[in-house]
Amino acid sequence: MLKFYGQPKFRSDGATQQPIGYELFIREYQNNQWCLPQDFCAITAGQIQHLLSDTVQAMPDNIELLSFNLEQIQFIDPVFTDAVASVQDTTDIQLFTELTERTDPRVTLNQLSRAAKRFHDEGLLVCIDDVGTGDNTPELVLALDDYIDEYKFALQNFRPFNHISDIESHVSYWYNMAQKYDKMLAIEGLENEEDLEVIRTKYPCDVIQGYYTGMPALIEC
Numbered sequence: 001m002l003k004f005y006g007q008p009k010f011r012s013d014g015a016t017q018q019p020i021g022y023e024l025f026i027r028e029y030q031n032n033q034w035c036l037p038q039d040f041c042a043i044t045a046g047q048i049q050h051l052l053s054d055t056v057q058a059m060p061d062n063i064e065l066l067s068f069n070l071e072q073i074q075f076i077d078p079v080f081t082d083a084v085a086s087v088q089d090t091t092d093i094q095l096f097t098e099l100t101e102r103t104d105p106r107v108t109l110n111q112l113s114r115a116a117k118r119f120h121d122e123g124l125l126v127c128i129d130d131v132g133t134g135d136n137t138p139e140l141v142l143a144l145d146d147y148i149d150e151y152k153f154a155l156q157n158f159r160p161f162n163h164i165s166d167i168e169s170h171v172s173y174w175y176n177m178a179q180k181y182d183k184m185l186a187i188e189g190l191e192n193e194e195d196l197e198v199i200r201t202k203y204p205c206d207v208i209q210g211y212y213t214g215m216p217a218l219i220e221c
Helices: 045-058 078-088 109-121 138-147 164-180 193-202
Strands: 002-009 021-030 033-035 065-070 094-099 125-128 150-154 184-188 207-209
Touching (some): 002 045, 002 065, 045 065, 078 109, 094 109, 109 138, 125 138, 138 164, 150 164, 164 184, 164 193
Parallel strands (some): 021 065, 065 094, 094 125, 150 184, 184 207
Antiparallel strands (some): 002 021
């Protein structure tokens, strides 16, 4: 059995104490516990569609957006685009498809670009997950940039560090990129009050999330 866990997303300006959305993580029930699926690529478009549809229906009125991950091999398959579009047509909640940073040798940059355009042409929102790490390099991001809507920067990918100033060049790069190319910016991996205050004052992005603001929990559908 597959279910979504959800980690709450908040506005970075603290304008509301309630979450505006969730990042959704697929978990599989095995041996009396929820765990990571053995193979994310084996999850079908139909399963994604079913999970998204159930989750959308379970959301309270204050939820504005939901994001979920697709692996590269899933992202380039039009069946997944169709599945997301079918759910988006049923809701005003904005669905963000996050392209993961994990490299797949079967997938070319040209295929990713065509897929991003396909999502864009369908009016669907695309986020590049974990920018600056894994396969989601500046070169890849710029190649897809015409068709994507959000960058997500993951502080946890650069830990351990003592203070965000230790990785200032990385955070500033993607903050400035988002400003330059008019993209939404999400910063995740906030683990303490200091992280939160630094992001709010120096990098006032669109969305924040992290263990400090909310742990992932099972979405009851």
